Amino acid sequence: MIASTCRAAILAASVSLLGAGAVSAQELQYWVYSDFAQGDALKLQEQFISEFETANPGVKIVISGRGDDDLTSGQVAGAASGTVPDVFMNGLAVGAQLVDVGALANIYPEWMAMPQEFRDQFDADAIKSCSPKPETMYCIPYTGFGEIMYRNLTVLEAAGIDTKTPPATWKEWYDQMVKVKASGKFAVPDQTQVFNSVASMYAIQGDKAKWGIDFASKKTLIEQEPMARTLQMFIDMAPLQSGTSRNDQATKDLFITNQLAFHVVGPWVNPSYEQAAKESGLKYDYVLVPGGTAGDHGGIKSYEIVGVAPGPNKAIAWKFAAYITEKKQMARWAKLLSRYNANAAAMKDPDVAALPLIEKSVEAVKYAVDVMPPYFAGTVPNCYRTAMTDMASAAADGQYKAEDGAKELIANLNECLQK
Amino acid sequence: MNPTRHLPHYAMILPFAVLFAAFFLYPIVSGFYYSFHDWNAATAPRFVGLANYQSVLSSRDFARAMTNLFNYIVITVPLGIAVAFGLALLVDSFTGAWANFFRSVFFLPVVLPAFLAATIWRWMYAPNFGLVNMVLGWFGVASVNFLNDTGKMLYALIAVDIWVSAGFNMVILLAGLKNIPQDLYEAARLDGASRINQVRYITIPMLSPVLFFVITYGFISALQVFDVPWLLTGSSFTAYGGRRSALLFPVMDMMGRAFGSVHFGEATAYGFILTAIIILVTAAMFALRRWRTPK
Numbered sequence: 001m002i003a004s005t006c007r008a009a010i011l012a013a014s015v016s017l018l019g020a021g022a023v024s025a026q027e028l029q030y031w032v033y034s035d036f037a038q039g040d041a042l043k044l045q046e047q048f049i050s051e052f053e054t055a056n057p058g059v060k061i062v063i064s065g066r067g068d069d070d071l072t073s074g075q076v077a078g079a080a081s082g083t084v085p086d087v088f089m090n091g092l093a094v095g096a097q098l099v100d101v102g103a104l105a106n107i108y109p110e111w112m113a114m115p116q117e118f119r120d121q122f123d124a125d126a127i128k129s130c131s132p133k134p135e136t137m138y139c140i141p142y143t144g145f146g147e148i149m150y151r152n153l154t155v156l157e158a159a160g161i162d163t164k165t166p167p168a169t170w171k172e173w174y175d176q177m178v179k180v181k182a183s184g185k186f187a188v189p190d191q192t193q194v195f196n197s198v199a200s201m202y203a204i205q206g207d208k209a210k211w212g213i214d215f216a217s218k219k220t221l222i223e224q225e226p227m228a229r230t231l232q233m234f235i236d237m238a239p240l241q242s243g244t245s246r247n248d249q250a251t252k253d254l255f256i257t258n259q260l261a262f263h264v265v266g267p268w269v270n271p272s273y274e275q276a277a278k279e280s281g282l283k284y285d286y287v288l289v290p291g292g293t294a295g296d297h298g299g300i301k302s303y304e305i306v307g308v309a310p311g312p313n314k315a316i317a318w319k320f321a322a323y324i325t326e327k328k329q330m331a332r333w334a335k336l337l338s339r340y341n342a343n344a345a346a347m348k349d350p351d352v353a354a355l356p357l358i359e360k361s362v363e364a365v366k367y368a369v370d371v372m373p374p375y376f377a378g379t380v381p382n383c384y385r386t387a388m389t390d391m392a393s394a395a396a397d398g399q400y401k402a403e404d405g406a407k408e409l410i411a412n413l414n415e416c417l418q419k
Numbered sequence: 420m421n422p423t424r425h426l427p428h429y430a431m432i433l434p435f436a437v438l439f440a441a442f443f444l445y446p447i448v449s450g451f452y453y454s455f456h457d458w459n460a461a462t463a464p465r466f467v468g469l470a471n472y473q474s475v476l477s478s479r480d481f482a483r484a485m486t487n488l489f490n491y492i493v494i495t496v497p498l499g500i501a502v503a504f505g506l507a508l509l510v511d512s513f514t515g516a517w518a519n520f521f522r523s524v525f526f527l528p529v530v531l532p533a534f535l536a537a538t539i540w541r542w543m544y545a546p547n548f549g550l551v552n553m554v555l556g557w558f559g560v561a562s563v564n565f566l567n568d569t570g571k572m573l574y575a576l577i578a579v580d581i582w583v584s585a586g587f588n589m590v591i592l593l594a595g596l597k598n599i600p601q602d603l604y605e606a607a608r609l610d611g612a613s614r615i616n617q618v619r620y621i622t623i624p625m626l627s628p629v630l631f632f633v634i635t636y637g638f639i640s641a642l643q644v645f646d647v648p649w650l651l652t653g654s655s656f657t658a659y660g661g662r663r664s665a666l667l668f669p670v671m672d673m674m675g676r677a678f679g680s681v682h683f684g685e686a687t688a689y690g691f692i693l694t695a696i697i698i699l700v701t702a703a704m705f706a707l708r709r710w711r712t713p714k
């Protein structure tokens with residue numbers, strides 16, 4: 001009796017499991033940056049997912065937030081083991097690595113199969129960044145940034161600077177920095193510590209078209225003369241800076257407590273400054289980064305991307321990627337976070353365009369230099385970044401004259417690329 | 420001899436053996452294979468002979484990481500053990516609740532997750548507002564940029580590392596101290612030996628096996644230093660080691676080559692070079708101990 005009951009129970013369980021398998025959802029793994037998987041951002045992502053699942057019965061999207069390093073290492077390891085997430089975010093700058101390991105599918109056929117109206121929504125330059133050669137496309141550009149310059153108005157006013165007109169050129173900016181330092185405050189963070197801040201400064205003095213690498217000849221495109229001008233800026237700024245990098249929490253603390261005048265960075269620090277303005281009366285604004293000449297501007301730009309993995313889920317993964325990057329979703333995303341993105345049509349939405357941070361970001365992107373072009377053409381070795389920041393720091397520390405430093409830097413960059 | 424007699428014993432070690440083979444032996448053997456190949460984890464490995472080893476050994480970052488490591492070890496290992504030994508003597512001088520209290524307090528940093536410890540210290544080291552600079556400010560010392568001044572970064576790291584590891588070494592040394600027969604101290608006291616002489620002629624010689632373990636373990640840990648400098652410098656796979664690579668260490672460099680540059684072959688070669696160094700250092704320490712041990 002007991003044995004037959006057990007047999008019946010096992011059979012029933014087997015049937016129910018088989019039945020469940022037959023109707024189980026097609027599950028897509030969707031990896032996003034950790035800050036997109038918390039708070040209001042997560043709620044909106046979940047709303048997108050819910051809408052997509054309703055429109056596509058039988059599909060289930062599982063969202064997972066990851067830190068920058070976890071995203072990349074997880075995608076690399078996933079590609080090696082055949083468990084790469086179906087849809088995922090990452091940065092343009094690591095695109096080549098992801099292509100190398102086979103984590104990114106060529107979505108060109110799917111892209112071309114979309115209506116022209118959809119394709120026209122996106123920023124043409126951003127799309128170009130995802131398309132390294134004809135009939136090849138590895139990503140849809142997603143959120144992005146153009147660097148802006150945050151100004152602490154209290155510090156500037158205390159230094160006797162008229163804050164109504166932001167500095168238009170490097171010279172005007174430098175003069176203001178000197179005044180700030182004379183008033184006992186820090187002018188800027190140490191711009192030599194992070195590759196992106198070196199790039200940002202180069203964009204002020206250098207030839208923006210030459211900030212990059214020729215992967216075919218394995219040589220840097222950077223020329224000695226503009227690099228020497230850039231290094232000279234680091235030398236000039238050395239006595240005026242805070243010693244903290246642009247990414248350090250300490251830099252934000254200095255700015256919030258009226259010890260630091262300028263912070264050149266992306267829009268992601270604005271929520272902290274906005275909160276400080278409400279809570280502790282921080283007086284600040286943001287303007288375009290000054291250029292070498294009036295009318296031009298410095299700073300960097302880049303995009304986060306949405307990629308689709310090759311494999312059996314590619315078609316539905318592409319459909320989901322196209323859904324979340326479409327104008328309606330991107331406009332909602334921009335409104336919620338006040339963050340610029342690559343959907344140009346969404347950026348022109350009147351409600352979005354009226355947001356001050358987005359308005360400034362759209363303007364900044366027009367002038368900014370790409371952080372690490374050309375994308376998807378080759379992996380930038382770590383020694384390239386290190387050589388750049390090391391020389392910038394060494395010049396700022398007084399160990400090199402600008403001309404000598406630029407010459408040696410270019411030799412170091414080429415040596416690194418030749419390896 | 421009946422082979423079936425030992426079957427239950429083999430069966431008992433089988434679960435460990437399987438897991439050990441899967442998670443230690445296989446990665447070691449496959450890693451050794453990949454160290455001779457150009458491999459990015461996705462495409463087929465391409466045999467390159469010793470090129471990966473040559474590439475690592477000739478790179479500037481390797482030289483810099485090794486120089487940093489040498490400077491770090493020669494300060495951290497002796498200083499860390501001296502601090503732990505001092506704490507062990509201190510705790511040993513207490514009895515009852517106070518001994519338990521101090522032992523727990525000094526051990527607390529050991530159980531703290533590394534990221535938390537590093538975050539706390541990042542805040543403490545912050546220029547102008549950090550606790551350390553605030554205290555220095557009371558004495559009229561200007562703000563020090565502990566985490567970005569290349570002349571001070573290594574010392575800032577060493578302070579954190581000693582803070583983290585001293586408790587662990589202290590507990591081991593304390594256990595060794597408890598095993599020293601008290602009559603040796605009583606005899607020394609009767610002979611009029613001072614406290615310092617008791618430590619020098621009784622405690623240290625009697626603790627030598629434990630000290631050997633602590634020193635060897637300290638060397639091996641120091642050679643693999645990674646998490647604290649990685650976190651203190653806010654490193655990522657594409658940018659690590661802090662300003663002018665002042666806190667670049669071999670394991671960080673290895674991780675960057677693997678997941679930043681996706682050169683897994685080179686990274687595994689790096690791992691084997693580091694392993695060889697660790698084996699050499701450990702063997703040298705054992706040889707030294709054997710040489711110094713009276714026959």
